[in-house]
Amino acid sequence: MQLLLNMVTANEPIFTKKEEVTFSNLSTLSLSQQKTIKQWINSGINASQTTLGLPFQEGYHFDLKPRYFASEPVPWARVIRGDIDSIELHFFRYASFAQLKKDWTLYHELSHLYHPLFEYSDFWLAEGLATYLQQLIMFQNRVITREEFYQRISAGLSRGKRNTQEKTGKLNSVSENMWQIDAFQRVYWTGVAYFIEVENALKKQNKPNLISLIKRYQVCCRQSHKNTETGINFVKDLDRLSRSAIFSSHYFRYRNRTDFPAISSAQIRQLIQPKTLEK
Structure with a gap:
């Protein structure tokens, strides 16, 4: 899946490239759940770039860990550092897009990509x-x-x-x-x-x-x-x-x-x- 990313303002460095977004374990979700998760992650990426611009790293990888039982939409997540820094997301598989979007966790982990x-x-x-x-x-x-x-x-x-x-x-x-x-x-x-x-x-x-x-x-x-x-x-x-x-x-x-x-x-x-x- 390709996302055309937002341009930053004229006073900031300009990036003109496409970023690839890849997933692990996406197929463990139903088609409707996949749509919700993609919408949530795309929304988070766009929000982080609207505020912070593009990160240095080209592309995003998300290791999905859907849960059948959870007390909150996203109980846990972390950045895994490597040649490509990836984000491991533990989330309630039945959470709605609105619930996921309101949760702070994805914005937090995306912010970590902007520093070593x-x-x-x-x-x-x-x-x-x-x-x-x-x-x-x-x-x-x-x-x-x-x-x-x-x-x-x-x-x-x-x-x-x-x-x-x-x-x-x-x-x-x-x-x-x-x-x-x-x-x-x-x-x-x-x-x-x-x-x-x-x-x-x-x-x-x-x-x-x-x-x-x-x-x-x-x-x-x-x-x-x-x-x-x-x-x-x-x-x-x-x-x-x-x-x-x-x-x-x-x-x-x-x-x-x-x-x-x-x-x-x-x-x-x-x-x-x-x-x-x-x-």
């Missing part, structure tokens, strides 16, 4: 980026409203703060052991707080926003960091693209912190003001 694999100690950076971008994708593509965006970010930060009180230690160490100690909320949402602070700092200094920088990163740097990369090199690339030290200065402040960042309501609402959302 980081070391475990920097997973707070990777998961924070994908969690932050998923919210922007859903908001900009009218999957969620402005108020839902605010409420989701606020609720997530509250969960992260509570989890930080239970899962103590330096952030980079907690990130390395996230799975063993069940510190997902702290790791993910401290990362989101980092990007909220960075986004507001970029705006204050009249720099390009994060979305613009992620688009540029696909052109300048993603190929040379196709596989594993350190968090510090990633943020240094973003510093260079933004002609600032915003990303690295915040990174060094965050990676060893033991507390949860204080993010105000005003900082969250500032994220969805027109200047921040320019593409």
